[in-house]
Amino acid sequence: MLKLSPEAKVGIFVLIGIILLVYMSLRVGGIQFGRQEGYEIFIKFDSVAGLDKDASVRVAGVEVGRVQGITLQNNKAKVVLRISADVKIGRDFTAVLKTKGLLGERYVELVPGSPNAPSIEPGGELTRITTYTDMDKLITILNDVAVDIKKVSGSLANVLGGTEGEASLKNIVTNIEDITERLDNIVKTNDEKFGTIMTNFEAFSVLLKEKGPEITDGLQAVSDNLNEVIAENRDTLKDGFGNLKAATAKLGDTMDTINKLAKNVEPKIDESVNGINSIVKKIDKGEGTLGKLVNDTTVHDNFNKTLTGINSYLGKVESFKTFIGYRGEYLFDASDTKSYLSLTLQPKADKYYLLEIIDDPRGKKTTTTTDTAVAGTTTTTKEVKTSDSLKFSVQVAKRFKDLALRGGIIESTGGVGMDYYMFKDRLRFTFEAFDFDKKRNPHLKAGLRFSLNKYFFITGGYDDFVSKLKLASPYLGIGFHFEDEDIKYLLSSASSAIPKQ
Amino acid sequence: MRELFENIGKWAGRVVSAAGGMALMLFQAILWLFVPPLKLRNTFRQMEFVGVKSLFVVILTGAFTGAVLALQSYNALKRFGAESLVGPTVALSMARELGPVLTGLMVTGRAGSAMATELGTMRVTEQIDALYTMAVNPVKYLVSPRILSGVLMMPVLAIITDFVGVLGGYFVAVKMLGVNSGVYIGRTVDFVKPQDIFDGLIKASVFGLILSLVACYHGFNTAGGAAGVGEAATKSVVLGSVLILVADYFLTSVMF
């Protein structure tokens, strides 16, 4: 055996030790030499209990950095993260404090947002945070929600359990089947058209971009001209106002006439009101499915509770918003008003669902063919008659910065739409295309919408301008929309105003 | 009654003088380390004695400790369905606690007692005086290398114990108890941080200092012939082990 000096033996021994140490630390820690690589971003949490310095930062479970430091700033925990240089963190990433395993260490998970969101600059702040409240609290909330859901499902079972309920359920299912089938067909038949529309639209926007300055110049010129015209026609205007006065006087007369007319119509109105009344009474008594649903207060209450529960939970996760709105558009060529009742569900700032019920005065189109025989020749006249009809829209919308795209069912047919927002969302350019039909071109609608305040807006544009049905008409309208918070407020004040029976 | 108080007084006096003597010896030993010429050869010989020659006993201790840990923690964790945590339990226990402490105790028993015996014999046969009369400082010649080798070799032994312990645990958990090998290693890697290992090594180093200092002090202050030498060895093992366990508590409370 080789005789080794003490120095050599100790040397080999120490070397073994160092190799083991290096091996083990590399295995367990992935020691990072040159920790200063990458870049820093920071997040402000309400609480970072359990989070340590050097805790890992993960995207989709993959470690992309470490917690560089935790400091207190304005009673919030400022957490500085060091992220690998090759990883981009989008501005709409959401930071979540997570726990590895059931009892493991805490780490920061960054949940990716949309792929085309801009990334955070080095040194920037990530503002979107999901804070899970305490485990206990969460469990309590979930428990409440579960109890509520149980109640609701119980009530629903009561309502839908009968033969009546079964029938209505069947109906609903059939209807849905029908709708989807139609949707499918629409999409299939209009695939090509979509393409062309998009191309056209592109071309249009390019044109708009190019001609933008010209248009503004033109507008300037118009307003200048307008000023001049006003200056020149001061007298004429005066006359005009005089005429207006006269017109108003005449309007008074007209009103009288209408009054008289109304008196004649009154009995008829009475009749219909009575009819409605009887329906309402029926509903009130709980006759029919709807009646049961409306009258079963437990359903109502439980639903409310559940919604509150879910909302308060969801509200912590994301700002879930609900809007209810109404707008009326006066169609000049039809001399009638088209009404929209809308419900917007917005689970995320950049995504919403739009549900609308539309009362369209020209909704039902009946084509009458009249054959007139004059001296042996038969002339066929086609006439489109329109009548009042209820329609509905269900749309999914996604917003990319200032542009929102939406699609789904528009006015009971397949369609797509886009909204372009300007001036901090106060002005909105809207374009919709739906009711695709090869024979008579799709229904196109373009318009502007201007918000007067948080609730009210005016709108105007041109409806159905390419169809062969000659239903094109400019429109002007007014509308309002409320957020659920406002509605709740209104409802509570309203219910307190109405004495309970 | 009076005797009792006298004994307490004597005991207290001995404790105080021992503490003072050890502190002084440590101070001198450190001081002499920096006075050239450095006794490299002596230091290496001590390193070989403390480190290389303790290897076998330390490997045995580590392997069986890891194995027992795996067995025990498996039985406990199985009740919670957390068998996957056997790996981290073994690795963390070894790295943070058992590796350094058991190595410290084993080396105290093996090398500490031997140091005390050797120095004690040198004291009673006047070899230490002989060194002194030959203008060789006994602290520099005998104590400094021993303390240095204790401080340097203990971490090396501890890391070997850690490694062997984890291997032993792996063997028992994976080969005998059927824990998934990927889970064993993966969980271990997940839970153990390099800091755990480093802290354990710092502990080991402190234990090395304690055991060598205690052994040197008792050996150096041996009196009373062969019986005195035996007593010195016993004392150094007992006091060294106790001090290691006490120091372990305080180090742990400071570190983790």
Add this chain to the structure above:
Amino acid sequence: MIKIIDLKKYFNSKKVLDGVNLEIEKGKITVIIGRSGEGKSVLIKHIIGLLKPDFGEIFLDGQDITKMTERELNEVHRRFGMLFQGAALFDSMTVGENVAFPLREHTEMPENDLKNIIIEKLRKVGLKNVENMMPADLSGGMKKRVGLARAIAMDPEIVLFDEPTTGLDPVMSDNIATLILDTQRDLKTTYIVITHDIPLTYKIADKIAMLHEGRIVEQGDVDYMKSSPNPILRQFLEGRSEGPIKVL
């Protein structure tokens, strides 16, 4: 050369040295005699600085070694050699390494020269081919001789002997006495020997000092001491149990 003035040492309030006054001449062999446990070893340890006195001074060439720092004392030690009672050989080293130890520690001598010196010093104490043996394998006399070889390895000015013949048979004792004389004569080194071996004392002493109850009770050359009427000295030299020295 060495002057000890009024040296006092107490161990736990027991008087061991009670005012020792002694002068040691250069190049002479001074033998300090006295009963076992009378403090001869304590005295010699004071001379070399292993123990500090409670009172008194020890001058080495006019310098008080009791007031010296460790560093100065370390320098002084290079001028000393000492043969311990049990030889105090380092049992972890071979005989050769033991003899070479002071040289290795204090000089940068090449290994070859070192080897020659080892052989020469061992030859001086009458040993051959023992360099590679371990001390444990040696007899008591051989150990003493190796100890002597180590003590004179550095060619010191002063060599101290602590009971050089204790535990040896008379023949070996005489052999050691001869060696002491031989080695002293070559270099005219100052030797201080403590012993209670009377034949050894008569054989080697230039000057004898009698230590009793912590004091030097009589000193002088061999002839003076042999004829001194001091009853304590007489009793000790003649080896009687009855007399002024009380056996407890």
